[in-house]
Amino acid sequence: MGELHHECGVAAVFHAPGAAVSPMCPIPGDVNSVARLVPRMLLDMQNRGQLAAGMASYRPDRNALIKVHKELGTVAEAFRLNHKSEFEAILSGVDGPVAIGHVRYATCGGDDRYNAQPFERDHGRRTKWFAFAFNGQLANYKTLKEELLSKGDYHLKRDTDTEIIMHALAYELQNEDVDPDWVGIFRRLSEWFDGAYNIVLITAHGELVVARDPLGFRPLCIAESGPLFAVASESVPLANLGFQKIHSLEPGTIAVANAEGVRIERYAPSPKQSHCFFEWIYFANVASTLDDRSVYLSRAGLGKELARLETVPRDEGTIVVPVPDTAKAAADAMAFALGVPSVEGLMRNRYVGRTFIEGTADRAAKARLKYTPLPEVMAGKRVLLVEDSIVRSTTMRALVREIRDRGRAREIHLRVACPPIIAPCYYGIDMSTRDELFATRFAEYDGDRLIVTEEAQDLMAKELGADSLRYLPVDSIARSISLGPDRLCRACITGDYPTEAGRDLYQIECHPDTAAASARKRAYETAVATS
Structure with missing residues (x-):
């Protein structure tokens, strides 16, 4: 996104x-x-x-x-x-x-x-x-x-x-x-x-x-x-x-x-090993093999996990649409398992330069620059829109509006081939600050773990303008990549960091005395002054 x-x-x-x-x-x-x-x-x-x-x-x-x-x-x-x-x-x-x-x-x-x-x-x-x-x-x-x-x-x-x-x-x-x-x-x-x-x-x-x-x-x-x-x-x-x-x-x-x-x-x-699971589901080239695990097969596995959880009624007016490009493998596998078409209802403009997009302040305008919804494909359809992740939600919010207004979809059911991102990354991915993460606002504690319930996902769907929203559960990641959870870093979806500095930074970010600073800066930018 x-x-x-x-x-x-x-x-x-x-x-x-x-x-x-x-x-x-x-x-x-x-x-x-x-x-x-x-x-x-x-x-x-x-x-x-x-x-x-x-x-x-x-x-x-x-x-x-x-x-x-x-x-x-x-x-x-x-x-x-x-x-x-x-x-x-x-x-x-x-x-x-x-x-x-x-x-x-x-x-x-x-x-x-x-x-x-x-x-x-x-x-x-x-x-x-x-x-x-x-x-x-x-x-x-x-x-x-x-x-x-x-x-x-x-x-x-x-x-x-x-x-x-x-x-x-x-x-x-x-x-x-x-x-x-x-x-x-x-x-x-x-x-x-x-x-x-x-x-x-x-x-x-x-x-x-x-x-x-x-x-x-x-x-x-x-x-x-x-x-x-x-x-x-x-x-x-x-x-x-x-x-x-x-x-x-x-x-x-x-x-x-x-x-x-x-x-x-x-x-x-x-x-112990802590391979970043995001490499398989988002960052790496889909044709790559990393640590003996195929990126394509891992993303297809995520799609099968989404299909296994699907409850929306399916008829001849139901289609699966991937958000280009990283969600395509998951969307295709999901559609195949459900027995419905996977179609390219969104066309990505691959020739719009990075500088041109970044020079546009409005998120909706950025979405229009990057994606063109096809009403010929989506008009009157029940769309299962598959995305690889949602971070801040602003782009997704604009994209859902575009699909409904310009694509004229009858229903939009957002399916995310990743669990909710509830914590920042301190190991090389720009996941902003905790306060800016979309899912964090809807998460609640279950014992000592932050979770996003089905009821919370219903509220998130309404805020995004979708008819429904479903994330994958945390345990689906290890199954899809075929690596044990003890060999993966899943800190951004669990809040459990594999290193001491990561745990310290997360505590700084969550601490009420540093919340205001964290809202303006990433935790590692204030760590020396506050720890």
Whole structure:
């Protein structure tokens, strides 16, 4: 619905030095063309961030051993993909046998080029010279900032956890020689960091280091073919390059690629996992496979769960309509199970730019820009409208009105392929503050748990202008993804956070003394002052 945004996506490629040039290289016989794979990979992850895009590369035969290019906008805008000469000029400046890339949506830090990634830490000693990109969010980054500033002569130019990570890496590298102990470095960082972090890093020695946090919040896929090793936040970029064997980097492990080959080592124990369930139901490309679970099949499973709970009478005038695009797999599976048609009653305008939409203040106007309801499909019909989630409700409210007025639907029964979102995310998804979440206003305590009852869902339907509303129950998520609830982070639908900092931030947000501040800022923005 345009109300949820992800932190970002990362990519990396490494070509073994001295090896025959891989046939996957964009320019045959040119090992330095490996870096050109990065913009292509980022295009396949554009769903993970459209605010900025960038890449950094290593090349041993240039003065700037590490070079960075990054700009605001989509991948096409940042790399000038529609302007061949400009694109070639950019890529010729950052080509090389090792490279990393990043697409960004900000949950903290500013919306300017200065905060775009990768970040480079320039240094006269090659061991201390590196560039890195980061996917996730440190729940304790405000505390980390205070601790870092208290160490002495530190100055931070940005208000973002990415800069904290850069300084932490630099601090750990200060006593390392030309062969850093990456296992020890990330082990020490894991004792300091609380939250989600996938990191791709290149050094001025031509080494690639990839790390996934011990809880595995965000997905991270790796693949190897001959001399080429590649990494991406999702499997699709790797599959589209032609890699056959793609698997997930285990939580709490690092992959180090250098002249000696690729090695994978554990840097921290991972006694429990907390994979973000939203990756499967919303964020990831529907063609991806994450931690051995298909995104498409997971979303289809959500649709079957919706069908199992459906009680609305069905006749030849009943249709299922998905809200494009992420709800389509769930809607199709639901319709098939119910024996009713799944039709595209809403057309999405894929050519309206992000800036154009964000420049429109009115939510109803934004809905009209993004979606066109088809009266030829929906007029006089009982519509089961399937959406993947509702966050603040403002866009959904406008969309229901559009379907009733312009689409001329007889009835609108809203079906959400997700439980009610009752708590914010502190691990890399922009879910705003607790007070702005639609479902929180209707939730009530059942013992120590917040729940949204069927009666409350009836009230929510009336407020949205729908004839009825049904969410999925919490336990349906684990069944659909085929992962046990103990391996999933479901904090936004349960209020049960898997890390100490997450639990502390939620208490801050719920505390009456900080409620006013939380209404204006996210909890982690006020954590230092209030905790």
